[in-house]
Amino acid sequence: MIKAPKFTLRFEKDRDLPEGDDRLFSESFVTNHEPIEKVVVRHLDNRTGHVIEIASGTGQHAVNFAQQLPQLTWWPSDIQDHHIKSIASWQQQSGLPNLNTPIYLDVTQDDWGLGTPGHPSSEDIVAIFCSNLLHIAPWNVSLGLLSGARRYLTPDGLLIVYGAFSVDGSHVSQSNIAFDRSLRNQNPEFGVRDTAVIQKEAEKCDLDLSEIIPMPSNNFMLILKKQS
Ligand SMILES: C[S@@+](CC[C@H](N)C(=O)[O-])C[C@H]1O[C@@H](n2cnc3c(N)ncnc32)[C@H](O)[C@@H]1O
Incomplete structure (x- = not known):
């Protein structure tokens, strides 16, 4: 398998894959x-319904x-088209x-298109999961995610x-400071987001930031719960 750089924005295709395997x-x-899976399973294994992964x-x-x-x-x-093709290949x-x-x-x-053919219905969305997007995207993407969660999650549903993330205004490591700087150099609209800022915006969207879970490599999992 080809080795991808650590903070890649592009994913790699194994050159040995046959035509049509995307x-x-x-x-x-x-x-x-593995650590991501543990947290997600712990929060979702007692729920049934639909989950949208952004x-x-x-x-x-x-x-x-x-x-x-x-x-x-x-x-x-x-x-992105080539990501959708990759997901479809993995899914098949x-x-x-x-x-x-x-x-x-x-x-x-x-409008996320819910309820249209090939999409989940807008009922019974018990969770929305999103990994590694908010820092590699403009701030309006964070706002879009939060307002989508307000529109579509069931009461008590989880984002x-x-x-x-930085936590309450402070970076948690020197490497995150360097990462933030490199993101902003790539695109001034990118950057590590702050939990307190996310929390403030989330509250406007009827979402409570119920847990901030430290993860390996100075990452975090944020658990936001839609108010009932
Ligand atoms: C760094 S990748 C993360 C992929 C995957 N979640 C992971 O953790 O490996 C960021 C992804 O966000 C997608 N993306 C960028 N802007 C988006 C938007 N406005 N809405 C939904 N997805 C977006 C990109 O196409 C890309 O697949």
């Missing part, structure tokens, strides 16, 4: 999926979650009955967000 591979998935990227997390949480129906999504090869064909979903849109 699976991409993420090195950070290999490194991080920005699924390669689709590897989607396969893993659908396997671990067979009582949930998983809806992966992305906005998994054969998992509870993992759907990926959908095009841009969180900044007011679960994984990634690099």
Whole structure:
């Protein structure tokens, strides 16, 4: 497998894959999926219904979650064509009955297309999961994610967000300071988001930031609960 750089925005295709197999591979998935999976399973294993995964990227997390949480129906999504193709390849090869064909979903849109053919219905969305998006995107993407959670989550539904964050205005490590700087150099609209700022915006969207869970490599999982 080709080694991808640590903070890649592009995922790599294994050159040995046959024509028509569009699976991409993420090195950070290999490194991080187990701790992410533990937290997500702990929060969702007593729930049934539909989960929308925002920005699924390669689709590897989607396969893993659908396997671990067979009582949930998983809806992966992305906005990039080659990512949607990769997710579709992973989905087809998994054969998992509870993992759907990926959908095009841009969180900044007011209408996520729910209830239209090939999309989940707008009822029974018990969770929205999103990993490694908010820092590699403009701030309006964070706002779009929060307002989508307000529109679509069931009462007590969870928005679960994984990634690099500063906590209450302070970076948690020197490496996160460097990461934040490198993101902003790539694009001034990118950058590590702060939990207190997220919390303030989340409250406007009827979401309570109920847990900030430290994860390996100075990352965090934010658990936001839709008010009942
Ligand atoms: C760094 S990747 C993370 C992929 C995957 N979640 C992971 O953790 O490996 C960021 C993903 O966000 C997607 N993305 C960027 N802007 C988006 C938007 N406005 N709405 C939904 N997805 C978006 C990109 O296409 C890309 O697949």
